[in-house]
Amino acid sequence: MSETAERVKKIVVEHLGVEAEKVTEEASFIDDLGADSLDIVELVMAFEEEFGVEIPDDAAEKIATVKDAISYIESHKG
Amino acid sequence: MFDLSGMTALVTGASGGIGSAIARALVQQGATVALSGTREDALKAVAAEIGGKTVILPCNLGDAEAVDGLIPRAVEALGGKLDILVNNAGVTRDNLIMRMKDEEWDQVISVNLEAAFRLIRAAAKPMMKARFGRVITITSIVGTTGNPGQANYAASKAGLVGMSKALAQELASRNITVNCVAPGFIASAMTDVLADAQKEALLGKIPAGKLGEGGDIAAAVVYLASQEASYVTGQTLHVNGGMAMI
Numbered sequence: 030m031s032e033t034a035e036r037v038k039k040i041v042v043e044h045l046g047v048e049a050e051k052v053t054e055e056a057s058f059i060d061d062l063g064a065d066s067l068d069i070v071e072l073v074m075a076f077e078e079e080f081g082v083e084i085p086d087d088a089a090e091k092i093a094t095v096k097d098a099i100s101y102i103e104s105h106k107g
Numbered sequence: 108m109f110d111l112s113g114m115t116a117l118v119t120g121a122s123g124g125i126g127s128a129i130a131r132a133l134v135q136q137g138a139t140v141a142l143s144g145t146r147e148d149a150l151k152a153v154a155a156e157i158g159g160k161t162v163i164l165p166c167n168l169g170d171a172e173a174v175d176g177l178i179p180r181a182v183e184a185l186g187g188k189l190d191i192l193v194n195n196a197g198v199t200r201d202n203l204i205m206r207m208k209d210e211e212w213d214q215v216i217s218v219n220l221e222a223a224f225r226l227i228r229a230a231a232k233p234m235m236k237a238r239f240g241r242v243i244t245i246t247s248i249v250g251t252t253g254n255p256g257q258a259n260y261a262a263s264k265a266g267l268v269g270m271s272k273a274l275a276q277e278l279a280s281r282n283i284t285v286n287c288v289a290p291g292f293i294a295s296a297m298t299d300v301l302a303d304a305q306k307e308a309l310l311g312k313i314p315a316g317k318l319g320e321g322g323d324i325a326a327a328v329v330y331l332a333s334q335e336a337s338y339v340t341g342q343t344l345h346v347n348g349g350m351a352m353i
Contacts, residue, residue: 067281071235 033080033106034099040075041095044068054096072098080106109333112137115185116332117178119168119226120196122149124295125245127156128321129193129328134160136329138191141181168196168222169214178229188237191332192230194223194244194267201256212259219263220270227274231283240283241332244271245324248291248347264289268343275341284340288327291347293319315348 038052058064073089082105120126121142139160147165154161162184166177197219200211234240250264275285
């Protein structure tokens with residue numbers, strides 16, 4: 030697992046208070062991890078802070094799974 | 108009841124009559140309070156009079172950049188957390204609509220409405236993280252009833268009520284309540300400038316037969332800030348001596 034993936038999963042576990050095993054790359058934030066719209070906003074802001082990337086609203090809307098988040102961050106971080 | 112020990116608060120417009128009464132009451136209930144306002148000397152005087160558990164954060168609420176920086180400054184000055192935000196600062200630039208200048212409209216909307224939006228937006232982040240928050244905005248009876256010569260002021264105050272209701276819904280699941288306190292006529296610098304004849308006419312409309320005091324508003328703020336009010340959100344508490352019952 031990449032370093033980015035590790036850090037993303039750590040943030041997800043901390044913010045959503047879910048068990049680490051549940052945070053697979055295929056897991057959907059809303060359907061599998063019980064996130065609501067506010068959680069998504071918090072996660073996006075936490076990713077922005079952690080990785081120094083900007084995730085605009087239209088990109089954030091497309092991030093549905095853990096994998097989506099990792100891919101976006103890996104292709105946009107400096 | 109209404110114990111605020113260990114809580115931290117930011118009060119804008121804290122050098123004014125209502126703002127200083129709010130700050131004093133919050134400190135009396137045990138909170139540590141950041142006093143914000145444009146005049147540093149006046150803030151120092153209020154802090155000295157309250158006598159402890161305050162910090163001073165001068166800020167011009169007409170300056171968007173300064174407003175955006177105020178919450179981070181407050182969080183830092185208050186030891187890393189902000190539990191209670193009291194949007195109290197407000198200005199008036201009264202004029203009849205035909206004579207109202209763009210600047211008079213803009214200044215009132217900017218200080219009364221836009222600054223509150225910026226402050227709540229910034230405060231929502233630490234409050235959401237903490238899973239606790241109290242946002243209390245001081246509006247006005249005229250936001251509900253209107254008042255000739257105050258199209259800008261009434262619009263800004265009604266705007267604050269609508270915004271608070273939207274945010275109350277957005278943030279309720281995080282244990283953050285968003286409420287308003289709507290003063291009627293309170294003895295303050297804003298009402299001191301009224302002519303005696305105007306005051307007489309006003310008193311005739313107030314069943315309680317007197318102007319309110321800053322402490323009357325402060326008591327409402329203390330209630331809404333307290334644990335006891337955790338199930339109250341999106342509401343406006345009218346404190347007006349019976350002047351309007353809504």
